[in-house]
Structures are given as structure tokens and as C-alpha cells.
Amino acid sequence: MITTSFSLRQALPTRRVARAFSTTPSRLSDVSKLILVGRLGKDPEVRTTRTDKEYVSYLVATTNYPPPPPGPDGTRPESKTTWHTIFSFNPTANNFLRNLQKGSQVYVEANFELREPDPAADPNTPQGQRQIFLRHETIRLLRAPPMQPSEETVEESS
Template sequence: MFAAARRSATSKSFTRAFSSTPRAQSDVAKLILIGRLGKNPEVRMTRSDKEYISYTVATTNYPPPPPNPDGTRPEPSTSWHTILSFSPTANNYLRTLQKGSQVYVEANYELREADPAADADSPAAQRQILLRHETIRVLKRASAPSESS
């Protein structure tokens, strides 16, 4: 009896999940990556002399792609993701990471459309994905290179 009363009370207060009212502060495009650092993070400078860090995370598509018509399965491919960090606090930490470390990364995802006025051979003439660093966790540190190698 009480459960039925509770259900009817909650169904009356139900609000729609989607609305025509713009809510820009709740819209988000986020990418989560679990992979390995492809190289040591690099310090770079913007045109206005602001320091930022660029780092690359390699991921492998898993499970592998579906089998070919002849029954063979193609090898999984590696994707390379370049992430940019503009946070001084995060940049200090990113400097300590090494190539090969397994990381969990959350990044804001932005798709930039091509500039129709740009030279066809330039990067500006192509759609670009911008990944802006949000958080990183090291899952496994890269092993230190041995002295013999």
C-alpha cells in the first residue's frame, strides 16, 4: 500500500530528461582513455608565451575488429591521442611522467571544423580534434631503463 502511494507521488514529480531549454553549463564532451604514454610529456609555448604540456597516449582497439569474410581476424590497431594541458599544477605533475607509463586520462573533447580559406595542405584545412587535459592517474609506472641497454 505504501509502495503504491510512493510510486504515484514520484511519478507526478517526474520531469522530462530532455528539454528545449538551453542548458550549456551541463553539456559536456569528454573522452576517457586508458593507454600508455607514447613519449615523455613535452613543454611547449603558445603564441602569447603561455606554457603548456603536450602528451600522447596510445590505445589499442579492443576487442579486435570482426573477422574478414575468409575467417581471418585483422590485427587490432593502435590509435594515438595528443592531449594538451594548460594547468600549471597539472603541468608540474605531468613533467614527472615517463614514456611507457600506463595511464587513465579524462579529457575535454572539442571538434574544430576545417577552415575553408586555408591552404589544402595545411592542418587548418582539415577537421581537428582538440583534447584538453582534465585529469590523469598513473595505473602503472614505466620500468626504469636498465644500465646495460
């Protein structure tokens, strides 16, 4: 009787996976996403489109850290705040956004779209300038704004 040790791995030919690069776009894997961690600059605003579709617009402020490198004189300029306007067209997200308040620290993921200026528009108007359009994907509340005492709860001492 002859016994043979046989492995399935040895019997199957090894298959090499070659990565093919193509000039055709792979739309399913293309992504342009912006991730922001910042504070709401004002309470989210509910608006409607020309076709009466409801959406929410909200403003997130971010400050880059560390600040820019020191200049020739050795002084370091302060970091600048950047304001990002994000638009949400998702009814479920809009219900959540309505409850957020100015000053809330949030984590936001948004689709990023660069819109070219209208050549017929005045360059000093928004339509005549390149614009970044941010479409809301997700938001997480990291920290609620600090509670501010209202005038009614503050008691005067006599």
C-alpha cells in the same frame, strides 16, 4: 476524548515531478569528455603559447580490444593503435606531467572539442582538416614504465 492518528505524509499533497524538455540548451549539464587508458608515446613536452603561457602536450597510445571482426576469409585483422595528443593548461597538473615518462600506463580524462577546418586552408594541411582538440582534465598513473638497464650499469664479464 477523541484521538486521531494523523500522518504528515497524508496531510501534504503529493507533488508530481514532470520532466520538461526544452529547445534551449542546458549548458551546465552538457558534457563532451573522452576517457583514455593507454601508454604515453613519449615524454610530455613543455611548450608556450604565443602569449607566453606555459602548457604541456602529451601523447597517449590506445589499442582497441577486442580486435575488429573477422573478414569474409575468416582472418581477423590486428587491432590498430590510435594516438591522442592532449594539452594541459593547468600549472598544478603540468608539474605532475613533467615527471611522467614514455611507456607509463595512464588513465586520462579530457574535454573533447571538434574543430572544423578552415575553408581557406589547403585540405592537405592540418588547418584544412577536421581536428579533435583534447584538453586535459585529470590523469592517473596506473603503471610506471619497466626499468631499462643503462649501459653504465651493465658489467662486462671477462
